[in-house]
Amino acid sequence: MREILGDIRRWQRLGRRVALARVVDLEGSGPRLPGAAMAVADDGEVTGSVSGGCVEAAVVTEALEVLGKGDRRMVSFGYSDDEAFAVGLTCGGTVHLFIEPLDW
Amino acid sequence: MGGGDTQATPVFDRVGDLLDAEEPFALVTIIEGPGTGSKLVVRPTGVADPAFEGTLGDPGLDRVAIRDARGELAAGRSGVRHYGEHGEAREETVVVFVESFAVPPRMLVFGAVDFTGALVRVAKVLGYRVTVCDAREVFATSRRFPTADEVVVDWPHRLLERVGENLGERDAVCVLTHDDKFDVPAVISALDTQVGYIGVMGSRRTHANRLVRLREAGVDEAGLARLRSPLGLDIGARTPEETAVSIVAEIIALRTGRSTRALSDSDGPIHG
CATH class of the missing domain: 3.10.20 (Ubiquitin-like (UB roll))
Known part of the structure; x- marks a missing residue:
């Protein structure tokens, strides 16, 4: 969170709406620990990261949906060879994210 | 937070304030x-x-x-x-x-020498709150170490008397003075704290001489075993920047308890 604070504050000053995605849990091997965060502005600008670049694009899509609908959701990404996951981590772990609008 | 249309985010603002204050x-x-x-x-x-x-x-x-x-x-x-x-x-x-x-981990760097600036920069990248300390006021200046959080003109052991009780497992002391006058009292004071990493710079010969002096000063074998001296991993570092990388790599490996082999020469989980 510390490293994305500046970008989020800048977006807030510009009156943009922001969604925040945080890693809350990790099973097996994964590059980023719980607390890793990225934020997405309503115009699609992105700051921070929640993996080694494996799932960020899908997180942006989810985050923009969250901004559109105003809901909060858990999203999980697993090993990309697993049919249950369209997008996944290449390292074999599963990462659980909580995505919400920054309305608090 | 600016204009009238801007959404109020009181909890997030509080989070930001606490992060800014490093609370x-x-x-x-x-x-x-x-x-x-x-x-x-x-x-x-x-x-x-x-x-x-x-x-x-x-x-x-x-x-x-x-x-x-x-x-x-x-x-x-x-x-x-x-x-x-x-x-x-x-x-x-x-x-x-x-x-x-949590509060960012602290690194105390003793000695305002050539290698200090590079170590401060690399430690900042890793999120340390860095203090440079040297008793010589011509060398210990914020202008020479602009990225340090704090530059203290004092003897290292006197700084440790003030802040030592706050140091813990996640913190580091790097003694770069390689000068008997400074490093023996600094090492002795650092051993009196719970700091997780004590690294001491010096050639093999400096290190051997320092061990003699530390023993004379009453440091026991358990104390000596806590020291990483000479500090850093053996990656063939020559420049201050390379040396800084070798030092922080050693600090990370010590914390995680991992081998320092290349991943390509080992197997098992990378992140685990």
Whole structure:
């Protein structure tokens, strides 16, 4: 969170709406620990990261949906060879994210 | 936060203020179950300015979540916990995420020498709060170490007398003075603290001479075994920047307890 604070504050000053995605849990091997965060502005600008670049694009899509609908959701990404996951981590772990609008 | 249309985000603003002030706290969020999105900002035990803010929507749930968040914060851990709607243990109706924001680890760098600037820069990249300390005021200046959080003109052992009791497992002391006059008292004072890493610069010969002097000064074998001297991993570092990388790599490996072989020469989990 510390490293994305500046970008989020800048977006807030510009009156943009922001969604925040945080890693809350990790099973097996994964590059980023719980607390890793990225934020997405309503115009699609992105700051921070929640993996080694494996799932960020899908997180942006989810985050923009969250901004559109105003809901909060858990999203999980697993090993990309697993049919249950369209997008996944290449390292074999599963990462659980909580995505919400920054309305608090 | 600017214009009239801007959405008020009081909890997030508080989080930002605490991060700016480098104050420890935990942010608790309900991520599944009734009240999803509700938040608590929890300060460590003993801090009351205020002790917590916000609510998860139920006093019983708040009480156990605050207690558990303080435990997680003290351990520097972030993770998921399950409760009943009123905070009951062994129920799973409510899932919360406790995110700990511990105080950044500290690095004390003794000696305002050529290698110091590079070590300060690399330590800042890793999130350390860095203090440079040297008794020579012509060398210990903020102008020479603009990225340091603090530059102190004093003898290292006197700085340690002031701040030593706050040092812990996650913190580091790097003695770069390689001068008997400074490094023997600095090492002795560092050994009196709980600091996790004590690295001491010097050639093999300097190191051997220093061991003799430390023994003469009464340091026992257990104390000597705590020292990483000469400090750094053997990666063939020559420049100050390369040396800085070898030092912080050693600090990381010591913390994680991992071998320092190349990943390509080993197997097993990379992140585990």
